[in-house]
Amino acid sequence: MNHVIEINNLSKDYETGFWRKRKVRALDSLDLNVKGGQIFGFLGGNGAGKTTTIKILMSLLYPTEGMAKILGRDISDVQMHSSIGYCPENPYFYDYLTAREIMNYFGELFGLSTERRKTRTEQLLTSVGLSEKDWDRQLRKFSKGMLQRVGLAQALINSPEVVFLDEPMSGLDPIGRREIRELIVGLREKGTTVFMSTHILSDVESLCDEVAILRKGRLAATGNLTDLLSETGGTRSFEIVVSGVSPVALNEDLTAVAGATTAFHPSGARIEVLAEEDIDRVFPMIRKNGGRLVSVTPVKQSLEDLFVRETKADEVSA
Numbered sequence: 001m002n003h004v005i006e007i008n009n010l011s012k013d014y015e016t017g018f019w020r021k022r023k024v025r026a027l028d029s030l031d032l033n034v035k036g037g038q039i040f041g042f043l044g045g046n047g048a049g050k051t052t053t054i055k056i057l058m059s060l061l062y063p064t065e066g067m068a069k070i071l072g073r074d075i076s077d078v079q080m081h082s083s084i085g086y087c088p089e090n091p092y093f094y095d096y097l098t099a100r101e102i103m104n105y106f107g108e109l110f111g112l113s114t115e116r117r118k119t120r121t122e123q124l125l126t127s128v129g130l131s132e133k134d135w136d137r138q139l140r141k142f143s144k145g146m147l148q149r150v151g152l153a154q155a156l157i158n159s160p161e162v163v164f165l166d167e168p169m170s171g172l173d174p175i176g177r178r179e180i181r182e183l184i185v186g187l188r189e190k191g192t193t194v195f196m197s198t199h200i201l202s203d204v205e206s207l208c209d210e211v212a213i214l215r216k217g218r219l220a221a222t223g224n225l226t227d228l229l230s231e232t233g234g235t236r237s238f239e240i241v242v243s244g245v246s247p248v249a250l251n252e253d254l255t256a257v258a259g260a261t262t263a264f265h266p267s268g269a270r271i272e273v274l275a276e277e278d279i280d281r282v283f284p285m286i287r288k289n290g291g292r293l294v295s296v297t298p299v300k301q302s303l304e305d306l307f308v309r310e311t312k313a314d315e316v317s318a
Ligand SMILES: Nc1ncnc2c1ncn2[C@@H]1O[C@H](COP(=O)(O)OP(=O)(O)OP(=O)(O)O)[C@@H](O)[C@H]1O
Pocket: 014, 015, 016, 024, 025, 026, 044, 045, 046, 047, 048, 049, 050, 051, 052, 053, 089
């Protein structure tokens, strides 16, 4: 299998406090392999260790233990870094420069020709949704979302093979989020591997092929998103929607069905049962109480359920 990112037994302790005596283990023996050409979602609650991992991969932090490779080369390999891109969590630039100047600066770092820098800058600033009138404005006059867009454009100046995005959607308005989602999908179409951390689970569901969930610096779950969601039960319960039912009487009858819950609304009720055979038991009760069946739907586990379970498990047992 061709992995573009290989992480082996990676750990990071931050030394904090007076004399740096206290150690905080931010990352604990992380093993993770990421296949090329996909969008990989790196998930976890606040403080789970996502940014720490990305910073180690970018060679901005030294790991306490372990090693990692990108594109088959050790993360300390300087040349490899010219084939990857990185947009930090809160992009910060020298803010007296304009968007165009920043792009030009990074283009120069990567050794692009003047002509190439110009075309690439204009292409990228357009694709991240920055209008032409803002290209020559100083960044200190930019909003948070506008800076985020510059950060993304900057990460792509060298047409990287792998791009690391630490919360690329943060600070973006709904239109911005859609534009950036489209940009990310476009990257995958061109064969770029995207490794992104995010808290926006709906974006993960619509974008990511595979995910990893971190919990307190450890890997809690990883794999193909569809498999992960179906693995743990797949269908969790069934939702039965009925109309014109008498609430009190139906509620009384439903006490015979273990685990059934009901929510009444003016035009009817929504009943949730845990097992498929319970559906047949509920049907006669609906009829008996003057109700009419509207729909029966299997309720699938959502990414949110998975996320909450995987990131909370520790707290319950701790
Ligand atoms: N410079 C630092 N010094 C000491 N501890 C740190 C430092 N940076 C991060 N940490 C700690 O390391 C842990 C992981 O932090 P990290 O920033 O990697 O989390 P994250 O998953 O990116 O969180 P978020 O979703 O909030 O961005 C946290 O407990 C944090 O307090």
